[in-house]
Amino acid sequence: QANAMWGGRFSKGVDAIMEAINASIDYDKRLAAQDIEGSRAHAAMLAAQGILTDNEAAAIREGLLTVLSEIEAGEFQFSKALEDIHMNVESRLKEIIGEPAGRLHTARSRNDQVATDFRLWVREQHDAAIEGLQALIRTLLDQAEAGAGWVMPGFTHLQTAQPVTWGHHMMAYVEMFARDIGRFTDARTRMNESPLGAAALAGTGFNIDRHMTAEALGFDRPMANSLDAVSDRDFALEFLTSASICAMHLSRLSEELVIWSSAQFRFVTMSDSFSTGSSIMPQKKNPDAAELIRAKIGRVLGATVALFTVMKGLPLAYAKDTQEDKEQVFDAADTLMLSLAAMTGMIADLTANPDALEAAAASGFSTATDLADWLVREANLPFRDAHHATGALVAMAETKGCDLADLSLDEMQSVNAQITEGVYDVLTVQASVASRMSYGGTAPARVREQIAAWRARLG
Ligand code: ARG
Numbered sequence: 001q002a003n004a005m006w007g008g009r010f011s012k013g014v015d016a017i018m019e020a021i022n023a024s025i026d027y028d029k030r031l032a033a034q035d036i037e038g039s040r041a042h043a044a045m046l047a048a049q050g051i052l053t054d055n056e057a058a059a060i061r062e063g064l065l066t067v068l069s070e071i072e073a074g075e076f077q078f079s080k081a082l083e084d085i086h087m088n089v090e091s092r093l094k095e096i097i098g099e100p101a102g103r104l105h106t107a108r109s110r111n112d113q114v115a116t117d118f119r120l121w122v123r124e125q126h127d128a129a130i131e132g133l134q135a136l137i138r139t140l141l142d143q144a145e146a147g148a149g150w151v152m153p154g155f156t157h158l159q160t161a162q163p164v165t166w167g168h169h170m171m172a173y174v175e176m177f178a179r180d181i182g183r184f185t186d187a188r189t190r191m192n193e194s195p196l197g198a199a200a201l202a203g204t205g206f207n208i209d210r211h212m213t214a215e216a217l218g219f220d221r222p223m224a225n226s227l228d229a230v231s232d233r234d235f236a237l238e239f240l241t242s243a244s245i246c247a248m249h250l251s252r253l254s255e256e257l258v259i260w261s262s263a264q265f266r267f268v269t270m271s272d273s274f275s276t277g278s279s280i281m282p283q284k285k286n287p288d289a290a291e292l293i294r295a296k297i298g299r300v301l302g303a304t305v306a307l308f309t310v311m312k313g314l315p316l317a318y319a320k321d322t323q324e325d326k327e328q329v330f331d332a333a334d335t336l337m338l339s340l341a342a343m344t345g346m347i348a349d350l351t352a353n354p355d356a357l358e359a360a361a362a363s364g365f366s367t368a369t370d371l372a373d374w375l376v377r378e379a380n381l382p383f384r385d386a387h388h389a390t391g392a393l394v395a396m397a398e399t400k401g402c403d404l405a406d407l408s409l410d411e412m413q414s415v416n417a418q419i420t421e422g423v424y425d426v427l428t429v430q431a432s433v434a435s436r437m438s439y440g441g442t443a444p445a446r447v448r449e450q451i452a453a454w455r456a457r458l459g
Helices: 016-022 027-047 054-072 083-095 099-103 112-145 166-191 210-216 227-231 234-260 288-311 318-350 354-362 368-379 381-398 409-415 421-427 427-434 444-458
Strands: 151-156 157-167
Touching: 027 054, 027 083, 027 112, 027 210, 027 318, 054 083, 054 099, 054 151, 083 112, 112 166, 112 227, 112 234, 112 318, 112 444, 151 166, 151 354, 151 427, 157 166, 157 354, 157 427, 166 234, 166 444, 234 288, 234 318, 288 318, 354 427, 368 381, 368 421, 368 427, 381 409, 421 427, 427 444
Parallel strands: none
Antiparallel strands: 151 157
């Protein structure tokens, strides 16, 4: 039996395999609310323009609400034969209100319809990501505030480099996640234009008002080119690339939590609520949530690459290839929101261990740069010479198996005669971090300024 929507041209129905590859209803039913919102705006506009009667539009708009409540209640019978959410909704509308349902698709195509639905859906995901990131930033600010003055080792190459503060380390992630918010915000602004009324690709001969539907759907304006409106998915790619960068940041933080919670580091204790045990080793407490978030970038970036590959080389205008956009974006968005929520929970529940942080900060000759800087300031050495002299002192301490501060003044002076008692003042980790008052530096006073600035910005 030929298709109810386009049966006029067809004498028989589709092969079962055709239906299997063609139908998108199993996943695009997630666009039901957006589809109905778009159709209600379209119907109201058609009536305002005299293309439908007020009675027809009212019946359509009412009927669509009934369909929506059926879907929300889980009573709706989705049909694969009806291919996608658009035709499932319209077909049910016809059962409910009869003839006027067939007038809804005037001056519209599924091409601008799906572009509209998907934009509405992706727009919500931008908002959800921004909200999730704000919550995460707040928990990071709390951690930073609690440990603004705790000293820990700062690393380069994962080797002890210079002492930094716990607050400074937390605030580094605040900066990263705040840029993620910026990316979602920018992309949201750019994507907030309405494709509705582009129709199949060329626009329509009906006297429609695209500004009216754009406004009703919360878009800033209608898209200016109908070919572009139905065919590009750059807005979904911008969401995915922003999500990928954010997932990458989450992955880096996760990796640090995994390392820090190990018995070798003991920098932090993860809460029981975000850890798991082992079925064989009774002592184990594993940071599974952190490990999973570390891995989720694989899915999000995978979705990004998949959609780029779908879009590459697609000629204008609409092509069915773009139906492959949805599952990727759905999965990436779900993954990102779950990761943000889990990270927020983990950070909120995280207990740092200031004693272990400080002990680690002092090991590995972390104040060697402070010694070299002292030689530049107090003995007027060129930095390169100071670096060399300090290196010799590090080698001496290493041979003796002690810290720099444990070398006697005589030993120090054997390397450079100008060294005085005052040098010991700069060899503590507290003095080291307190001295780093340059803008953006790790000094507790600077970190507290940054925390206050971010709190003011977030409101
Ligand atoms: N399910 C389709 C999609 O996701 C809707 C648009 C179909 N349009 C068409 N001309 N076949 O892209």
